[in-house]
Amino acid sequence: MTMVMMTVNGNAVNANVDARTLLADFLRQELQFTGTHLGCEQGVCGACTVVVDGKVQRSCITFVADCEGAQVTTIEGFDDDPTMSELREAFSECHALQCGFCTPGMLTTARDIVLRLGDIPEPQIREELSGNLCRCTGYVGIVAAVRKVAAGKSPVAVNRPATISAQPFDGPRPAPASTQATSQAIPRALPTAASTGGGTSIDEQVKVAASPEQIWAVLSDLRRVVPCVPGAEITTLAGDDLTGKIRIALGPIKVAFSGQAKVGMDADNREGWMSGRGRDAGQGSSAEGTARWKVLADGANASVIAVTLSWKLGGPLAQFNRSGLVQDIVRRLAATFAANLEAAISGVPQPAQAGAALGGLRLIWSIVKARLMSWR
Ligand code: FES
Ligand code: FES
DSSP states (O other): OEEEEEEETTEEEEEEEOTTOBHHHIIIIISOOTTSOOSSSSSSSOTTEEEETTEEEEGGGOBGGGGTTOEEEOGGGGTTOHHHHHHHHHHHHTTOOSSOSSHHHHHHHHHHHHHHHOSOOHHHHHHHTTTSOOSSSOSHHHHHHHHHHHTTOOOOOOOSOOOOOSSOSSSSOOOSSEEEEEEOOOOOSOTTEEEETTEEEEEEEEEESSOHHHHHHHHTOHHHHGGGSTTEEEEEEETTEEEEEEEEEETTEEEEEEEEEEEEEETTTTEEEEEEEEEETTTOOEEEEEEEEEEEEOSTTOEEEEEEEEEEEEGGGGGGGSHHHHHHHHHHHHHHHHHHHHHHHHTOOOOTTTTSSOHHHHHHHHHHHHHHHTTO
Protein backbone atom coordinates (compact mmCIF):
# COMPACT_ATOMS: atom_id res chain seq x y z
CA MET A 1 0.00 0.00 0.00
CA THR A 2 1.14 3.53 -0.76
CA MET A 3 0.13 6.76 0.95
CA VAL A 4 -0.73 9.50 -1.56
CA MET A 5 -1.69 13.09 -0.81
CA MET A 6 -3.47 15.06 -3.51
CA THR A 7 -6.25 17.55 -4.09
CA VAL A 8 -9.44 16.46 -5.78
CA ASN A 9 -11.95 19.14 -6.73
CA GLY A 10 -10.51 21.45 -4.11
CA ASN A 11 -10.54 18.89 -1.31
CA ALA A 12 -7.37 17.53 0.27
CA VAL A 13 -7.32 13.74 0.00
CA ASN A 14 -4.97 11.39 1.82
CA ALA A 15 -5.25 8.01 0.20
CA ASN A 16 -3.69 4.73 1.26
CA VAL A 17 -3.88 2.83 -2.00
CA ASP A 18 -2.69 -0.36 -3.60
CA ALA A 19 0.04 0.33 -6.13
CA ARG A 20 -2.21 -0.79 -8.98
CA THR A 21 -5.18 1.40 -8.06
CA LEU A 22 -6.23 3.46 -11.03
CA LEU A 23 -7.32 7.05 -10.73
CA ALA A 24 -10.69 6.45 -12.43
CA ASP A 25 -11.57 3.63 -10.04
CA PHE A 26 -10.42 5.68 -7.08
CA LEU A 27 -12.44 8.74 -8.12
CA ARG A 28 -15.57 6.72 -8.73
CA GLN A 29 -15.46 4.11 -6.00
CA GLU A 30 -13.69 5.84 -3.13
CA LEU A 31 -14.64 9.48 -3.66
CA GLN A 32 -17.95 8.86 -5.46
CA PHE A 33 -17.13 11.26 -8.30
CA THR A 34 -19.06 9.10 -10.71
CA GLY A 35 -19.13 11.77 -13.40
CA THR A 36 -15.81 10.27 -14.45
CA HIS A 37 -17.08 7.59 -16.80
CA LEU A 38 -15.38 4.37 -17.76
CA GLY A 39 -15.86 3.13 -21.30
CA CYS A 40 -12.99 1.22 -22.82
CA GLU A 41 -10.75 1.27 -19.71
CA GLN A 42 -7.80 1.13 -22.13
CA GLY A 43 -7.04 4.78 -22.80
CA VAL A 44 -8.87 4.79 -26.13
CA CYS A 45 -12.30 6.42 -25.72
CA GLY A 46 -11.65 9.48 -23.54
CA ALA A 47 -14.77 9.01 -21.39
CA CYS A 48 -12.62 9.05 -18.24
CA THR A 49 -10.80 12.31 -19.06
CA VAL A 50 -10.01 14.50 -16.05
CA VAL A 51 -7.63 17.39 -15.48
CA VAL A 52 -4.43 16.66 -13.58
CA ASP A 53 -2.27 19.67 -12.78
CA GLY A 54 -3.90 21.69 -15.54
CA LYS A 55 -3.62 19.07 -18.26
CA VAL A 56 -6.23 16.66 -19.55
CA GLN A 57 -5.41 13.07 -18.69
CA ARG A 58 -7.05 9.65 -18.98
CA SER A 59 -7.82 8.53 -15.49
CA CYS A 60 -8.33 4.90 -16.54
CA ILE A 61 -4.62 4.53 -17.27
CA THR A 62 -3.31 6.76 -14.49
CA PHE A 63 -2.16 5.22 -11.24
CA VAL A 64 -3.21 7.04 -8.08
CA ALA A 65 0.29 6.38 -6.78
CA ASP A 66 1.60 8.66 -9.54
CA CYS A 67 -0.64 11.53 -8.40
CA GLU A 68 1.30 12.49 -5.29
CA GLY A 69 0.84 16.23 -4.79
CA ALA A 70 -1.36 16.54 -7.88
CA GLN A 71 -4.42 18.73 -8.31
CA VAL A 72 -7.13 16.64 -9.91
CA THR A 73 -10.35 18.07 -11.29
CA THR A 74 -13.24 15.90 -12.39
CA ILE A 75 -16.35 17.07 -14.23
CA GLU A 76 -17.95 17.71 -10.82
CA GLY A 77 -15.24 20.24 -10.04
CA PHE A 78 -16.13 22.51 -12.97
CA ASP A 79 -19.49 23.70 -11.65
CA ASP A 80 -18.33 27.30 -11.29
CA ASP A 81 -15.90 27.30 -14.21
CA PRO A 82 -17.01 29.99 -16.71
CA THR A 83 -15.70 28.20 -19.81
CA MET A 84 -17.38 24.98 -18.76
CA SER A 85 -20.64 26.88 -18.20
CA GLU A 86 -20.47 28.18 -21.76
CA LEU A 87 -19.71 24.72 -23.07
CA ARG A 88 -22.58 23.11 -21.18
CA GLU A 89 -24.96 25.65 -22.63
CA ALA A 90 -23.57 25.23 -26.15
CA PHE A 91 -23.75 21.42 -25.91
CA SER A 92 -27.40 21.74 -25.03
CA GLU A 93 -28.15 24.25 -27.78
CA CYS A 94 -26.27 22.30 -30.45
CA HIS A 95 -27.76 18.93 -29.45
CA ALA A 96 -24.26 17.67 -28.71
CA LEU A 97 -25.31 14.76 -26.51
CA GLN A 98 -27.83 11.98 -26.34
CA CYS A 99 -27.10 9.37 -23.69
CA GLY A 100 -24.42 11.58 -22.16
CA PHE A 101 -21.96 8.79 -21.54
CA CYS A 102 -19.12 10.49 -23.39
CA THR A 103 -20.15 13.98 -22.29
CA PRO A 104 -18.00 14.47 -19.15
CA GLY A 105 -14.89 13.53 -21.12
CA MET A 106 -16.01 15.56 -24.14
CA LEU A 107 -16.66 18.66 -22.04
CA THR A 108 -13.36 18.32 -20.19
CA THR A 109 -11.44 17.97 -23.44
CA ALA A 110 -13.46 20.74 -25.09
CA ARG A 111 -12.63 23.11 -22.25
CA ASP A 112 -8.94 22.32 -22.70
CA ILE A 113 -9.20 22.99 -26.45
CA VAL A 114 -10.93 26.33 -25.98
CA LEU A 115 -8.51 27.55 -23.32
CA ARG A 116 -5.36 26.22 -24.93
CA LEU A 117 -6.05 27.07 -28.56
CA GLY A 118 -8.82 29.66 -28.62
CA ASP A 119 -10.58 30.31 -31.93
CA ILE A 120 -9.42 27.50 -34.20
CA PRO A 121 -10.96 26.20 -37.43
CA GLU A 122 -13.32 23.23 -37.44
CA PRO A 123 -10.82 20.72 -38.88
CA GLN A 124 -8.47 21.46 -36.00
CA ILE A 125 -11.29 21.08 -33.47
CA ARG A 126 -12.08 17.69 -34.98
CA GLU A 127 -8.45 16.67 -34.74
CA GLU A 128 -8.17 17.85 -31.14
CA LEU A 129 -11.35 15.96 -30.25
CA SER A 130 -10.28 12.80 -32.03
CA GLY A 131 -9.25 11.14 -28.77
CA ASN A 132 -12.84 11.27 -27.48
CA LEU A 133 -15.36 8.86 -28.92
CA CYS A 134 -19.14 9.29 -28.96
CA ARG A 135 -21.28 6.27 -29.71
CA CYS A 136 -24.62 7.93 -30.28
CA THR A 137 -24.72 11.62 -31.11
CA GLY A 138 -22.18 11.85 -33.88
CA TYR A 139 -19.71 14.66 -33.93
CA VAL A 140 -21.48 17.43 -35.87
CA GLY A 141 -23.25 18.84 -32.83
CA ILE A 142 -20.25 18.39 -30.56
CA VAL A 143 -17.90 20.17 -32.95
CA ALA A 144 -20.47 22.93 -33.48
CA ALA A 145 -20.74 23.45 -29.72
CA VAL A 146 -16.98 23.72 -29.27
CA ARG A 147 -16.74 26.00 -32.29
CA LYS A 148 -19.42 28.25 -30.84
CA VAL A 149 -17.62 28.66 -27.51
CA ALA A 150 -14.18 29.00 -29.08
CA ALA A 151 -15.26 31.68 -31.56
CA GLY A 152 -13.48 34.97 -30.91
CA LYS A 153 -11.44 33.61 -27.98
CA SER A 154 -7.68 33.84 -27.65
CA PRO A 155 -5.56 31.06 -26.17
CA VAL A 156 -4.89 31.41 -22.47
CA ALA A 157 -2.35 29.65 -20.28
CA VAL A 158 -3.96 26.40 -19.20
CA ASN A 159 -1.12 24.77 -17.31
CA ARG A 160 -2.76 25.69 -14.06
CA PRO A 161 -5.41 24.10 -11.87
CA ALA A 162 -8.99 24.45 -13.06
CA THR A 163 -11.39 26.79 -11.36
CA ILE A 164 -12.50 24.61 -8.50
CA SER A 165 -15.90 23.98 -7.03
CA ALA A 166 -15.76 22.57 -3.53
CA GLN A 167 -19.30 21.25 -3.95
CA PRO A 168 -19.53 18.52 -6.58
CA PHE A 169 -22.86 18.48 -8.34
CA ASP A 170 -23.77 14.83 -8.25
CA GLY A 171 -23.71 11.85 -5.95
CA PRO A 172 -22.33 11.45 -2.45
CA ARG A 173 -19.90 14.18 -1.48
CA PRO A 174 -16.36 13.61 -0.25
CA ALA A 175 -15.45 15.04 3.10
CA PRO A 176 -14.85 18.76 2.65
CA ALA A 177 -11.43 19.04 4.22
CA SER A 178 -9.14 16.05 4.64
CA THR A 179 -10.45 12.70 3.49
CA GLN A 180 -8.93 9.43 4.59
CA ALA A 181 -9.53 6.96 1.81
CA THR A 182 -8.29 3.43 1.62
CA SER A 183 -8.45 1.62 -1.68
CA GLN A 184 -8.13 -2.13 -1.53
CA ALA A 185 -7.29 -4.26 -4.49
CA ILE A 186 -10.30 -4.00 -6.78
CA PRO A 187 -11.67 -7.34 -7.95
CA ARG A 188 -11.66 -7.72 -11.72
CA ALA A 189 -13.98 -9.75 -13.85
CA LEU A 190 -11.22 -12.18 -14.73
CA PRO A 191 -9.79 -13.72 -11.59
CA THR A 192 -6.79 -15.37 -13.21
CA ALA A 193 -5.22 -12.05 -14.14
CA ALA A 194 -3.77 -9.74 -11.53
CA SER A 195 -1.82 -6.51 -11.55
CA THR A 196 1.18 -6.39 -9.29
CA GLY A 197 3.29 -3.34 -8.57
CA GLY A 198 2.12 -1.59 -11.75
CA GLY A 199 2.59 -4.76 -13.80
CA THR A 200 0.36 -7.67 -14.59
CA SER A 201 0.55 -11.40 -14.20
CA ILE A 202 -1.66 -13.94 -15.82
CA ASP A 203 -2.08 -17.73 -15.79
CA GLU A 204 -3.12 -19.49 -18.95
CA GLN A 205 -3.38 -23.12 -19.99
CA VAL A 206 -2.75 -24.15 -23.56
CA LYS A 207 -4.08 -27.49 -24.75
CA VAL A 208 -2.00 -29.19 -27.41
CA ALA A 209 -2.81 -32.42 -29.24
CA ALA A 210 0.56 -34.07 -28.66
CA SER A 211 2.28 -36.05 -25.92
CA PRO A 212 4.35 -34.25 -23.25
CA GLU A 213 7.50 -35.79 -24.76
CA GLN A 214 6.71 -34.43 -28.21
CA ILE A 215 5.93 -30.99 -26.82
CA TRP A 216 9.03 -30.87 -24.68
CA ALA A 217 11.16 -31.75 -27.70
CA VAL A 218 10.01 -28.46 -29.29
CA LEU A 219 9.75 -26.33 -26.14
CA SER A 220 13.28 -27.20 -25.09
CA ASP A 221 14.62 -25.98 -28.43
CA LEU A 222 14.25 -22.21 -28.52
CA ARG A 223 15.04 -22.04 -32.21
CA ARG A 224 11.94 -24.16 -32.83
CA VAL A 225 9.62 -22.68 -30.24
CA VAL A 226 10.18 -18.93 -30.72
CA PRO A 227 8.80 -18.95 -34.28
CA CYS A 228 5.58 -20.37 -32.79
CA VAL A 229 5.06 -17.09 -30.92
CA PRO A 230 3.30 -14.61 -33.23
CA GLY A 231 5.64 -11.80 -34.23
CA ALA A 232 8.70 -13.14 -32.39
CA GLU A 233 12.14 -13.93 -33.75
CA ILE A 234 15.55 -14.79 -32.30
CA THR A 235 18.50 -12.57 -33.18
CA THR A 236 21.22 -14.39 -31.24
CA LEU A 237 21.27 -17.36 -28.89
CA ALA A 238 24.33 -18.21 -26.82
CA GLY A 239 23.89 -20.64 -23.94
CA ASP A 240 21.03 -19.32 -21.83
CA ASP A 241 21.33 -15.77 -23.22
CA LEU A 242 18.97 -14.76 -25.97
CA THR A 243 18.47 -11.56 -27.94
CA GLY A 244 15.46 -11.12 -30.12
CA LYS A 245 12.59 -9.02 -31.41
CA ILE A 246 8.85 -9.03 -31.20
CA ARG A 247 6.64 -6.83 -33.31
CA ILE A 248 3.19 -5.71 -32.21
CA ALA A 249 0.56 -3.93 -34.27
CA LEU A 250 -2.36 -2.83 -32.12
CA GLY A 251 -4.58 -0.50 -34.12
CA PRO A 252 -2.67 2.76 -34.42
CA ILE A 253 0.10 1.52 -32.11
CA LYS A 254 2.93 -0.31 -33.83
CA VAL A 255 6.01 -1.26 -31.88
CA ALA A 256 9.02 -3.47 -32.43
CA PHE A 257 10.67 -4.51 -29.19
CA SER A 258 14.32 -5.46 -29.22
CA GLY A 259 15.68 -6.98 -26.07
CA GLN A 260 17.60 -9.57 -24.12
CA ALA A 261 16.42 -12.51 -22.08
CA LYS A 262 17.77 -15.29 -19.89
CA VAL A 263 16.34 -18.73 -20.37
CA GLY A 264 16.29 -21.73 -18.04
CA MET A 265 15.11 -25.31 -18.59
CA ASP A 266 14.39 -28.23 -16.29
CA ALA A 267 14.05 -31.24 -18.58
CA ASP A 268 13.27 -33.67 -15.72
CA ASN A 269 10.15 -31.74 -14.78
CA ARG A 270 9.49 -30.46 -18.31
CA GLU A 271 9.40 -26.86 -17.18
CA GLY A 272 11.23 -23.71 -18.11
CA TRP A 273 11.37 -19.96 -17.64
CA MET A 274 12.45 -16.87 -19.51
CA SER A 275 13.07 -13.43 -18.03
CA GLY A 276 13.92 -10.36 -20.04
CA ARG A 277 13.33 -6.79 -21.03
CA GLY A 278 13.05 -4.87 -24.25
CA ARG A 279 12.50 -1.44 -25.72
CA ASP A 280 10.89 -0.01 -28.80
CA ALA A 281 13.14 2.64 -30.29
CA GLY A 282 10.33 4.26 -32.30
CA GLN A 283 7.51 4.93 -29.80
CA GLY A 284 9.50 4.58 -26.59
CA SER A 285 7.44 1.73 -25.15
CA SER A 286 9.27 -0.60 -22.83
CA ALA A 287 8.52 -4.05 -21.49
CA GLU A 288 9.99 -6.35 -18.90
CA GLY A 289 8.70 -9.64 -17.72
CA THR A 290 8.99 -13.31 -17.01
CA ALA A 291 7.36 -16.35 -18.54
CA ARG A 292 7.21 -19.74 -16.83
CA TRP A 293 5.84 -22.87 -18.40
CA LYS A 294 5.32 -26.49 -17.49
CA VAL A 295 4.13 -29.35 -19.67
CA LEU A 296 1.56 -31.70 -18.13
CA ALA A 297 -0.04 -34.83 -19.52
CA ASP A 298 -3.72 -34.46 -20.35
CA GLY A 299 -5.04 -37.90 -21.24
CA ALA A 300 -3.77 -40.05 -24.06
CA ASN A 301 -1.55 -38.21 -26.53
CA ALA A 302 -2.60 -34.77 -25.34
CA SER A 303 -1.00 -32.22 -23.03
CA VAL A 304 -1.54 -28.98 -21.28
CA ILE A 305 1.11 -26.27 -21.14
CA ALA A 306 0.55 -24.24 -17.99
CA VAL A 307 1.99 -20.77 -18.52
CA THR A 308 2.42 -17.92 -16.07
CA LEU A 309 3.28 -14.55 -17.60
CA SER A 310 4.31 -11.54 -15.52
CA TRP A 311 5.16 -8.24 -17.19
CA LYS A 312 5.16 -4.51 -16.93
CA LEU A 313 4.69 -2.24 -19.92
CA GLY A 314 5.71 1.41 -20.18
CA GLY A 315 5.12 4.12 -22.77
CA PRO A 316 2.21 4.03 -25.24
CA LEU A 317 1.57 0.36 -24.54
CA ALA A 318 1.19 0.89 -20.79
CA GLN A 319 -2.58 1.03 -21.23
CA PHE A 320 -2.49 -2.70 -21.96
CA ASN A 321 -1.37 -3.48 -18.42
CA ARG A 322 -5.10 -3.64 -17.68
CA SER A 323 -5.92 -7.25 -17.06
CA GLY A 324 -9.30 -7.57 -18.82
CA LEU A 325 -8.00 -6.79 -22.26
CA VAL A 326 -4.77 -8.62 -21.60
CA GLN A 327 -6.68 -11.79 -20.75
CA ASP A 328 -8.41 -11.63 -24.14
CA ILE A 329 -5.13 -10.98 -25.89
CA VAL A 330 -3.32 -13.80 -24.12
CA ARG A 331 -6.13 -16.24 -24.96
CA ARG A 332 -5.89 -15.36 -28.64
CA LEU A 333 -2.12 -15.59 -28.59
CA ALA A 334 -2.23 -18.88 -26.70
CA ALA A 335 -4.59 -20.37 -29.29
CA THR A 336 -2.31 -19.22 -32.11
CA PHE A 337 0.75 -20.49 -30.28
CA ALA A 338 -0.88 -23.91 -29.69
CA ALA A 339 -1.78 -24.22 -33.38
CA ASN A 340 1.76 -23.27 -34.40
CA LEU A 341 3.22 -25.70 -31.88
CA GLU A 342 1.09 -28.55 -33.15
CA ALA A 343 2.19 -27.68 -36.67
CA ALA A 344 5.84 -27.66 -35.58
CA ILE A 345 5.46 -31.05 -33.89
CA SER A 346 3.75 -32.60 -36.90
CA GLY A 347 6.36 -31.18 -39.25
CA VAL A 348 3.86 -28.99 -41.11
CA PRO A 349 5.50 -25.72 -42.17
CA GLN A 350 4.49 -22.91 -39.83
CA PRO A 351 2.91 -19.72 -41.09
CA ALA A 352 5.57 -17.12 -41.89
CA GLN A 353 4.46 -14.94 -39.02
CA ALA A 354 7.85 -14.50 -37.38
CA GLY A 355 9.36 -12.28 -40.01
CA ALA A 356 6.10 -10.77 -41.19
CA ALA A 357 4.52 -7.65 -39.81
CA LEU A 358 2.94 -9.31 -36.83
CA GLY A 359 -0.15 -10.82 -38.35
CA GLY A 360 -1.08 -12.57 -35.10
CA LEU A 361 -1.38 -9.51 -32.97
CA ARG A 362 -3.39 -7.60 -35.52
CA LEU A 363 -6.25 -9.70 -34.20
CA ILE A 364 -6.01 -7.83 -30.95
CA TRP A 365 -7.41 -4.66 -32.43
CA SER A 366 -10.65 -6.53 -33.10
CA ILE A 367 -10.81 -7.28 -29.38
CA VAL A 368 -10.45 -3.61 -28.52
CA LYS A 369 -13.15 -2.71 -31.01
CA ALA A 370 -15.44 -5.42 -29.66
CA ARG A 371 -15.04 -3.97 -26.19
CA LEU A 372 -15.89 -0.49 -27.45
CA MET A 373 -18.98 -1.86 -29.18
CA SER A 374 -20.17 -3.40 -25.91
CA TRP A 375 -20.77 -0.01 -24.30
CA ARG A 376 -24.28 0.31 -25.48
S1 FES B 1 -12.26 4.77 -20.19
FE1 FES B 1 -10.39 5.84 -20.18
S2 FES B 1 -9.99 6.23 -22.26
FE2 FES B 1 -11.78 4.97 -22.29
S1 FES C 1 -23.80 11.10 -26.20
FE1 FES C 1 -21.80 10.40 -26.66
S2 FES C 1 -21.85 8.32 -26.17
FE2 FES C 1 -23.92 8.94 -25.93
